[in-house]
Amino acid sequence: MKIKFTVQDPCQIVRKSFGEPIAEDLRFVVKSIVGEENFIDMEPNRSNNFCCGGGGGFLQSGFKEQRLKYGKVKDGQIQATGAQYCIAACHNCHAQIHELSESYGGHYQVVHLWTMICLSLGILGPNEREYLGNDLKEVAVFHPETAM
Amino acid sequence: MPETALAIGGQKESFFMKKVMESLPEGGNLNMCLTCGACASGCPATELEGMDPRKFLRMAALGMDEVIEKSDWPWMCTMCQRCIYVCPMKIDIPQLVYHARALRPREQRPKGILGSCDMALKNESTSAMGASPEDFRFVVEDVLAEYREAQPEFKNMQAPIDKQGAEFFLNQNSREPVTEPDELVPLWKILHVVGADWTYGSKGWAGENYCMFLADDRSWEHVTRLTANQADTLGCKVFLNTE
Ligand code: SF4
Ligand code: SF4
Numbered sequence: 001m002k003i004k005f006t007v008q009d010p011c012q013i014v015r016k017s018f019g020e021p022i023a024e025d026l027r028f029v030v031k032s033i034v035g036e037e038n039f040i041d042m043e044p045n046r047s048n049n050f051c052c053g054g055g056g057g058f059l060q061s062g063f064k065e066q067r068l069k070y071g072k073v074k075d076g077q078i079q080a081t082g083a084q085y086c087i088a089a090c091h092n093c094h095a096q097i098h099e100l101s102e103s104y105g106g107h108y109q110v111v112h113l114w115t116m117i118c119l120s121l122g123i124l125g126p127n128e129r130e131y132l133g134n135d136l137k138e139v140a141v142f143h144p145e146t147a148m
Numbered sequence: 149m150p151e152t153a154l155a156i157g158g159q160k161e162s163f164f165m166k167k168v169m170e171s172l173p174e175g176g177n178l179n180m181c182l183t184c185g186a187c188a189s190g191c192p193a194t195e196l197e198g199m200d201p202r203k204f205l206r207m208a209a210l211g212m213d214e215v216i217e218k219s220d221w222p223w224m225c226t227m228c229q230r231c232i233y234v235c236p237m238k239i240d241i242p243q244l245v246y247h248a249r250a251l252r253p254r255e256q257r258p259k260g261i262l263g264s265c266d267m268a269l270k271n272e273s274t275s276a277m278g279a280s281p282e283d284f285r286f287v288v289e290d291v292l293a294e295y296r297e298a299q300p301e302f303k304n305m306q307a308p309i310d311k312q313g314a315e316f317f318l319n320q321n322s323r324e325p326v327t328e329p330d331e332l333v334p335l336w337k338i339l340h341v342v343g344a345d346w347t348y349g350s351k352g353w354a355g356e357n358y359c360m361f362l363a364d365d366r367s368w369e370h371v372t373r374l375t376a377n378q379a380d381t382l383g384c385k386v387f388l389n390t391e
Contacts (some may be wrong), residue, residue, distance in 0.1 A: 011226070050230065055226070055227065056225065057261045057361025058223070058224065060260035060263055061258040061260055062259060063258075066224050067203060067224070091356075093369040095323075106294065112334070114335045114338060117334070117338055121337075121341065123299075123302075128331065130331060143298060
């Protein structure tokens with residue numbers, strides 16, 4: 001389908017906790033799901049990644065304008081990959097990058113890793129696709145008759 | 149140093165930075181800065197509020213404690229630690245930021261974070277969205293029953309709460325049970341497919357911890373202990389934090 005994917009290395013999981021090994025694991029899983037040729041890394045990445053701006057309580061701090069400004073670098077890095085999807089394996093990243101995509105006009109989709117794993121296994125039902133774009137909404141739907 | 153010596157403002161010497169250094173291994177290297185600027189050039193919070201990590205550290209070193217206390221910038225640094233990663237001296241600026249958050253009286257800290265922490269202290273869920281243990285159980289059981297029926301391949305799928313002796317203790321961001329329960333399901337499916345023996349806890353099931361972001365150490369500890377104790381009580385071997 002020629003859809004490209006990039007991945008956000010969550011600061012909390014990669015740089016601040018498990019480092020390069022988990023960044024490699026994340027890429028192994030993502031490439032297994034989407035195909036190596038459809039994966040493209042942001043620069044910089046892994047332990048040297050840029051924070052998206054969703055961490056540290058920023059999402060609830062009330063400083064929305066500053067938070068979006070903080071995330072502008074991240075948005076630029078995502079847009080530079082040309083990917084239609086950014087996989088975010090952290091809740092804060094997911095919420096913040098989703099907002100960046102809408103605010104700066106990148107209109108890339110932001111998906112949880114669990115969504116992509118289930119999609120690739122063919123077990124993702126019609127009501128579990130909130131964050132998939134139109135290009136994937138109808139792909140390999142598990143029990144399509146249960147759509148609500 | 150006794151608590152009383154932490155008077156803010158006016159001093160030539162930085163009481164704030166000294167105090168923070170005393171609480172960190174190797175003083176967080178806070179007095180080893182080469183002023184090279186590597187931290188500031190790769191920090192996404194640089195320029196917000198006219199501040200950057202190097203400047204913030206210099207201000208602390210120069211004893212400008214009052215300016216630091218008044219600045220909103222510590223609430224815009226996400227404590228992502230990229231500055232430490234690139235710093236030749238491995239200086240722990242995020243710890244300085246964390247302590248700067250605590251300089252303000254609790255009730256003057258950002259309302260959203262304060263409210264989310266207070267919500268987590270309301271009941272044993274530790275949910276920033278205030279969902280009770282009963283609400284959580286209801287949603288989980290309801291969604292599980294629905295999916296077992298609608299997708300017969302998963303008729304044996306489990307989503308246990310307080311399963312004694314489960315290997316994995318899993319927590320959950322409140323957003324799914326409270327606002328988008330269907331998003332709970334993909335993770336359950338993966339755990340089912342791989343045959344993981346897991347459980348949620350009726351206490352401390354919520355993964356988020358805004359008390360930590362609030363720099364309210366006692367509440368942070370309360371929330372963390374509550375969830376860790378639940379995992380221990382159930383005899384779980386691995387704590388899986390989905391946050
Ligand atoms: S990178 Fe480290 S040494 Fe360089 S200015 Fe920042 S804190 Fe100082
Ligand atoms: S921890 Fe704070 S100061 Fe350091 S790079 Fe991240 S946002 Fe900037």
